[in-house]
Amino acid sequence: MDFALTDEQRQLQREVRGFLAANYPLDRDWDAPPDDRWQELAELGWLGGAELSFVEEAILFEESGYALYPGPFLVAVGFVLPFLGDAEREALAAGEVRWSAEDRGLVPWLDSVDMVVDMDGNAQPARGELLPTVDPTRPLGRLERTNGIPLPGHRDVARARAAMAAEAVGVAQRALELGVEHAKTREQFGKKIGVYQAVSHQLADTYADVELARSLAYWAAWCVAEEDEQARLAAAAAKAFATEAAVRACERSIQVHGGIGFTWEHPLHRYYKRALWLEGFGKRPAELRAEIADALLGVAVPA
Amino acid sequence: MNLRDTAEEAAFRAELHAWLDSNLPDDRRGWRGGEQRFGDEFGREWSRKLYEAGYAGLTWPKEYGGAGAPYSFQAIFYEEMARAQAPAHVGVIGLGMAGPTIMAHGTDELKQAHLAKILSAEEIWCQGFSEPDAGSDLAAARTRAELRGDVYVVNGQKVWSSFAHIADYCILVTLSDPDAPRYHGLTYLIVDMHAPGVEVRPLRQITGEAEFNEIFFTDVEVPVSNRLGDEGGGWQVAMTTLLHERGTLGFALTAALDVGVGRLLETARDRVDGDGAVRERVAAEWIELQALRYTNYRSLGTYQRTGIPGPEGSAIKLRWSEQNQRLTKLGRELLGPEGILDDGWWHYQQLRSRGNTIEAGTSEVLRNIVAERVLGLPRSR
Numbered sequence: 231m232d233f234a235l236t237d238e239q240r241q242l243q244r245e246v247r248g249f250l251a252a253n254y255p256l257d258r259d260w261d262a263p264p265d266d267r268w269q270e271l272a273e274l275g276w277l278g279g280a281e282l283s284f285v286e287e288a289i290l291f292e293e294s295g296y297a298l299y300p301g302p303f304l305v306a307v308g309f310v311l312p313f314l315g316d317a318e319r320e321a322l323a324a325g326e327v328r329w330s331a332e333d334r335g336l337v338p339w340l341d342s343v344d345m346v347v348d349m350d351g352n353a354q355p356a357r358g359e360l361l362p363t364v365d366p367t368r369p370l371g372r373l374e375r376t377n378g379i380p381l382p383g384h385r386d387v388a389r390a391r392a393a394m395a396a397e398a399v400g401v402a403q404r405a406l407e408l409g410v411e412h413a414k415t416r417e418q419f420g421k422k423i424g425v426y427q428a429v430s431h432q433l434a435d436t437y438a439d440v441e442l443a444r445s446l447a448y449w450a451a452w453c454v455a456e457e458d459e460q461a462r463l464a465a466a467a468a469k470a471f472a473t474e475a476a477v478r479a480c481e482r483s484i485q486v487h488g489g490i491g492f493t494w495e496h497p498l499h500r501y502y503k504r505a506l507w508l509e510g511f512g513k514r515p516a517e518l519r520a521e522i523a524d525a526l527l528g529v530a531v532p533a
Numbered sequence: 534m535n536l537r538d539t540a541e542e543a544a545f546r547a548e549l550h551a552w553l554d555s556n557l558p559d560d561r562r563g564w565r566g567g568e569q570r571f572g573d574e575f576g577r578e579w580s581r582k583l584y585e586a587g588y589a590g591l592t593w594p595k596e597y598g599g600a601g602a603p604y605s606f607q608a609i610f611y612e613e614m615a616r617a618q619a620p621a622h623v624g625v626i627g628l629g630m631a632g633p634t635i636m637a638h639g640t641d642e643l644k645q646a647h648l649a650k651i652l653s654a655e656e657i658w659c660q661g662f663s664e665p666d667a668g669s670d671l672a673a674a675r676t677r678a679e680l681r682g683d684v685y686v687v688n689g690q691k692v693w694s695s696f697a698h699i700a701d702y703c704i705l706v707t708l709s710d711p712d713a714p715r716y717h718g719l720t721y722l723i724v725d726m727h728a729p730g731v732e733v734r735p736l737r738q739i740t741g742e743a744e745f746n747e748i749f750f751t752d753v754e755v756p757v758s759n760r761l762g763d764e765g766g767g768w769q770v771a772m773t774t775l776l777h778e779r780g781t782l783g784f785a786l787t788a789a790l791d792v793g794v795g796r797l798l799e800t801a802r803d804r805v806d807g808d809g810a811v812r813e814r815v816a817a818e819w820i821e822l823q824a825l826r827y828t829n830y831r832s833l834g835t836y837q838r839t840g841i842p843g844p845e846g847s848a849i850k851l852r853w854s855e856q857n858q859r860l861t862k863l864g865r866e867l868l869g870p871e872g873i874l875d876d877g878w879w880h881y882q883q884l885r886s887r888g889n890t891i892e893a894g895t896s897e898v899l900r901n902i903v904a905e906r907v908l909g910l911p912r913s914r
Contacts, residue, residue, distance in 0.1 A: 231542060231605055232535050233827065234834030239534070285534055410908045424910035427901070433910065434903035438848040445827035446820070452536055467820040516813060519820070523812035526819055527802055 233448070235289075242282075243289050249274070250297035256497050264367060266301025266342075272325030276303070278311060279323035284389065288396040288451035292444075295400025295476075295508075298500055300367040302339040305330045308393025313347045313383040330356065332373055333390070333512050340371025351385060352378025365500075365507040388465035391512065392450040395468035398508045399447045402440045402472070402479035405501050409433050409483035416488075423486075432482045439479060443472035466522055470515040476505035536830070538609070545602075546609050552586055553617040562618040563792075565881055568742040571699050576623040580654035583622050589652045590628060592781075597636060597648045604836050608784045608829065615788030626696055627651035627658035631704045633777040635723075638761040638770050643723065647702070659700035659726070661691035661748055662771065668693075669898045671706065671771060672716050676750060678707035680764070684754040685709070685722060687730075690747060693892070697733045697746035700726045705755075706771050709764055719767030723759040724750075740884045778893065779846040781836070783829040786853040787822070793857065794822045796878065797864050804867045811867065818860050825853060844907045851899045854889035861886045 235243065253267060271277055276290055287307055294303055306322060309331040314322065321327040330339050331347040337358070340346065346354045358374040410433055413424030423429050450468035453461035480502035484491035491498050509515065538546060561575060570576055583589050591607045593599020600606070614621070622628060632651045635643055650656040667673040676689025687707060697703065703724045710718035724731070730753035735743035762770040801815045828849055835843045861883035865872040868879060890896045904910040 231538055231608075231830060232834060233830035234838075235534060406908075410910065413910055422911045424904070425913050427897070427904075427913055430904035430908075430910045430913065431897075431900040433908055434848075434851075434900040437903050437908060438852050441828055441831075441845055441848055442821070442824035442852065445831055446824050448534070448831070449536070449823065449827040452534055464823070467823055471820050471824060519813040519816040520809060522816040522819060526798055526816065527805070527812060 239286060239289060242286055243293065246290055246293040247296070250293055250299055254297045254299055260497065260500060264300035266299075266303075268301060268328065269325045271301070271303065272323060275323075277306060277323045277325060278319055284392070284455035285448070285451045288392065288447060291393050291396035292400040292403075292447070295397035295402075295504065296404045298367075298401070298404075298497075298504060302328065302330055302343055304393055304397060305338050305343075309333070309390045310347055311383075312386040312389060313351055313381045315382040318353075318381070331385075331390075335372065336361075336370040336511075337373050338368055338370055338511070340373070341369060346373055347381060348373060348375065348378055350378070351381055351383070353381050354378045363507060364510075365503040368504070368507050370511075386454075388450070388461040389454050391465040391469035391518075392447065392454050392461075394508050394512065395443070395447040395450055395465065395472040398469075398472040398476040398505060399440065399444045401501050401505050401508070402436070402443060402476040405476070405479040405483040405498065405505075406433065406436045406440055408498060408501075409436065409486040412483075412487050412491075429486055432486060436479045436482050439475040443468075443475040446471050463522060463525055466513075466518040469512070470518040470522075473505065473509035474515050477502070477509050480505050542605055542609060545606055546613060549588070549610065549613045550616075552588075553613060553619060556582060556586070557617055557619050561620065564618075564620045565878055566789075567740060567744055567881065567885060570620070570623060570744075571696065576620060577654050579620055580622045580624060584653045589622055589624075589654075590632070593632065593648075593652070594636070597632075597644065598652050604781055604833055607781045608833055611781070611784040611788040612791075615791045618792055621785075622654065623696075624651055624654050624657055626660050626700075626704075627656060627702075629782070630660060630774045630778050631658040631702070631723075634704065634721075634761060634770060634774045637773050638721075640758065642758065643761075647723075656701045657696055657699050659694045659697040659703050659746075659748075660774075661694055661697075661703045661705040661724070663693045664690060665692055669895055672719070672768065674706050674708055674719060676705070676707045677711075678709045678720050678722060678755070680709070680757070683757050685720070685757065685760070687722070687724065687750045687753040687755055689750050691750075692736070692745075692747050694733075694746045694748050695744055697726065697748050698735055698743075702726060703748065704761075704774065706767055709767070713765060716768045717765050719771070720764050721761045721767035721770035722755050723761065724753065724755050728753050728755075730754075739887055740881060776842060779842040779850075781833075781842075782893075783825070783832065783846055783849040783853070786850065787825050787829055790822050790825065790853060790857060790860070793860050793864070793882065794818055797860055797867075800864055800867050800879070804869070811863075814863055818856065818863065821852070821856050825849060825856070844902065847894070847899045847902045847907075850894060851896055851903070854886075854896065857889050858883075858886045 306329050310329040328343040329345050330337050330343040332349050337346050341360050343356045346356045348354050359372045361370050363370050413429050416423050446468040450464040453464045484498055490496050590599035591602045595601040678685040678687050703726055705722045705724045707720050708718055709720035730751040732749040734747045736745045737743050805811050832843050832845050865879040865883045905912055
């Protein structure tokens with residue numbers, strides 16, 4: 231057993247981190263309409279062109295959470311790919327056709343994609359009513375249904391959940407780092423506030439949360455990549471744990487930041503909103519735990 | 534990244550699995566821990582069996598009687614022992630702490646005298662670090678060691694020492710120079726627990742049992758040749774001990790949790806029907822166990838490469854202890870009114886778990902370690 235990233239995977243991680251940091255810095259103009267640089271992602275091979283394993287794709291999701299990347303990468307690669315045939319995959323990889331997928335009647339980024347995979351696994355043109363969400367970079371839409379065209383693939387729930395878990399880990403990691411940076415520099419009562427254990431212990435708890443979440447996310451990613459029989463359980467566990475960890479990480483970081491953490495001006499609330507979106511989209515943590523309980527204890531028989 | 538066993542790991546796992554099946558009687562499985570570890574003669578017998586089969590000191594170098602195996606084998610060992618609900622080797626302090634410290638800092642004579650006997654459970658060891666006024670703050674140790682000729686004369690008191698009442702030797706942190714600056718006046722000794730002047734008093738704890746002891750030293754003579762490291766260099770030696778305590782500890786802890794979560798699922802299958810809230814809490818404990826398990830795997834990678842346990846070990850111990858408290862409380866709660874009966878597994882485990890956030894580094898100290906050494910926050914002291 232060896233649960234460490236390979237040298238190539240670490241190299242990929244550095245490249246992704248570098249690309250996203252250069253294009254999506256913390257001091258970006260957050261309220262301007264974002265450029266998702268979709269064509270550049272296609273050229274980098276991230277839209278399926280490089281034929282990455284799902285463990286490597288999990289690295290991309292984690293980094294996209296860390297940088298708060300604004301485009302529909304999560305749905306295109308995390309949700310849609312398993313539905314598609316070769317021709318559709320090629321067009322997606324080339325950045326020519328932008329896809330999203332319907333989940334529980336809702337379609338992320340309905341306004342910025344061309345095609346949607348509906349609940350029945352059919353391809354539909356992306357049309358319908360747009361609903362803003364807590365995360366302004368991630369609107370949802372209600373699909374206006376046509377008959378649709380059947381797609382050759384299938385829905386891969388574990389893959390989608392593992393992707394959201396990985397992204398949540400990146401969000402949590404960044405919220406932790408922001409909190410640590412603040413605690414190291416901000417002074418009150420003549421000392422750096424990180425000296426006070428009421429502050430530092432919250433950050434230590436976040437660290438433990440993030441490490442545990444990352445372990446689950448990579449376990450789930452490996453199971454998905456290997457089509458392991460535990461993939462479904464692992465991904466449910468990872469999504470439940472990592473998205474809750476991300477929400478908590480942001481909440482603690484806001485608290486550690488004090489007043490500035492509560493302002494629109496500071497980027498923390500953007501991370502918090504991404505975390506809330508990830509926690510709320512698809513099955514929520516409590517529902518996932520109920521699903522896991524069914525697997526562990528047998529399906530509940532009502533009294 | 535590969536979570537499957539290598540061919541060698543799989544072979545080792547299969548062999549160990551079969552060995553446990555044929556050597557561990559069914560009525561010796563599922564020990565609850567605590568006093569049973571010392572009181573029952575089977576503990577030593579079983580430890581000797583483990584040794585004879587080559588399972589004691591798996592990661593110790595071959596020259597010291599170990600198997601020279603990679604750390605992943607030690608991890609597999611803990612996993613399979615948990616699966617079989619097998620009692621642990623009774624010499625945990627010797628195997629995990631005293632032995633590696635002797636290997637790092639001991640003379641050839643000390644290695645010759647002790648290492649093989651630690652493996653075979655002929656010698657039981659205990660740890661004399663904590664004192665009534667030096668708990669988390671080890672550098673404040675006040676147990677005096679005065680050099681007189683070729684012996685140190687030791688006077689003082691240690692506390693929270695597991696195994697002391699059955700131990701043959703103690704690894705002891707003493708103050709040899711009260712005038713030296715902090716960290717520089719400590720000396721690390723090996724003390725014969727059968728020597729004149731050593732008195733052990735068991736400490737009855739919250740469970741009613743006595744796993745820990747106080748040790749009183751009155752003019753105990755310790756040969757200079759029993760010193761590990763330099764006089765005044767005890768702090769560095771003590772850090773070696775604590776580092777090794779952390780090594781694959783995460784796997785040992787998770788193995789114990791694995792047994793606990795397994796029992797929780799059993800109890801829940803018997804007792805919980807449609808109570809969604811309880812089912813969800815059970816699932817949450819299963820998830821946390823997996824999170825700890827795979828965090829162990831991740832830190833094992835670092836440990837295999839560097840030989841030094843990473844600081845994430847502190848986070849694992851922290852979360853393990855909190856989970857064990859939650860889990861055992863839930864197990865007891867599932868029993869309904871029977872949970873307050875004074876005879877059950879959950880009753881005992883729940884009370885015992887209150888020590889988990891105090892022993893081997895309090896949660897407060899562990900959070901400080903994470904904050905300062907991992908996150909780089911300014912020191913709080």
